[in-house]
Amino acid sequence: MNKHFVLIALSTLFFASSAQGAKLDPAYEIEALPENEEETALWERAHGHENRLREAGTILDMPQVEQYVAGLADRMLGDSLDHLGVELKFVIVEEPVLSAWAYPYGTIGLHTGLLVRMDNEAQFAAILAHELSHFMQRHTYAEMLDAEKQGKIGKGLGFLASLALAKETGSWNKGVMDAAGEFWENLSTSGYSKDNEYVADEEGLALMARAGYSIDEAIPAFEALAENAAYGAADPRKMWSSHPRLEDRIENLEKDIRKAKREKGYVAGEVPEPEIYYRGIGPALMVNAKLDLKERQFGRMRDALTRYLAVHDEDAEAHFLLGESFRNERPLGPDFAQAQAAYRAALERDPAYAPAYEELGMTLRIQRHDEQATAAFENYLEVASDAPDAGIIRGYLEGLK
Secondary structure (H helix, E strand, O other), X not given: OOOOHHHHHHHHXXXXXXXXXXXXXXXXXXXXXXXXXXXXXXXXXXXHHHXXXXXXXXXXXXXXXXXXXXXXXXXXXXXXXXXXXXXXXXXXXOOOOOOXXXXXXOEEEEEHHHHHHOOOHXXXXXXXXXXXXXXXXXXXXXXXXXXXXXXXXXXHHHHHHHHHXXXXXXXXXXXXXXXXXXXXXXXXXXXXXXHHHHHHHHHHHXXXXXXXXXXXXXXXXXXXXXXXXXXXXXXXXXXXXXXXXXXXXXXXXXXXXHHHHHOOOOOOOXXXXXXXXXXXXHHHHHHHHHHHHHOOOHHHHHHHHHHHHOOOOOOHHHHHXXXXXXXXXXXXXXXXHXXXXXXXXXXXXXXXXXXXXXXXXXXXXXXXXXXXXXXHHHHHHHHOOOXXXXXXXXXXXXXXX
């Protein structure tokens, strides 16, 4: 059997009619990528922008998460792209919005906010499959061939360079963050034509089915993208007229799912236990929790930490951060019970975890529990005697006597 047959057959089941309008042959049906000088030039340009992001520190070093995602991609793609010699890569971007994109040469960008928001591996697979489909269908190149869209996407890519420079020089502000979210949201959920977005959505279902995931999980995954407005990013429901609304895409996916279930030989996929996913993306959960602390998004922060602690209960820092979410939400109390319980949990995991002693002492001091506060501060100084604020803590101790 031809090694591409399974993928092509599955894709036909879901989106044969949509694919007929595609301008380019998909990657798994051609002999080499890039196919010509024009596409080569596009790849070089995209590489340049990825390099700027790396230089600016926007892309995180998360080999564990990258390997986990690569394993999911292999599960969905099989050997369908092996003949091209293209190495798919996955980059994790430190940003709490729900966004992802595909560079034309097969590098997939995933924001920490997206990773954290998905509830299980099957939901994440739906978004990942969508981006893999954009790559396989060569949609960025197809869009660049359209002169009108070339102007829009070119402007966006030019802004990306400015975005990287802004972070590199320290001139990072909310206006830049909002514009960054808008650009990437346009690229990932509304930056392509209606036909190309529908093809990527539908082929994504085929990839999910091939990997044995429940295609029903694509619906909550895409519904979550509507929450981006709450992150200060673009609302994907407000799109250019040439692009499908998110609601329309979800409705289209629901129709495709119903159609697939009526097909002979349909097999319902599985939804892996959420803990499998939480373990795979663990570092991203911690990074995004810290981002949410800075943004004072305490509910989102606690949700990420709860997921992380479900598989890493031994992590003292995670328990401490959970306490910080409660304390920062109500810095003057009067009730610090939840924060103090989390600080104590951190110290149970690591009796030398100095920050937990300090903040525990601070909350006890506010409540006038002088003996307990004194004990916490003394423990802090015992394990962090050279800390920059050690003198301040000694002053507090004098006042408690």
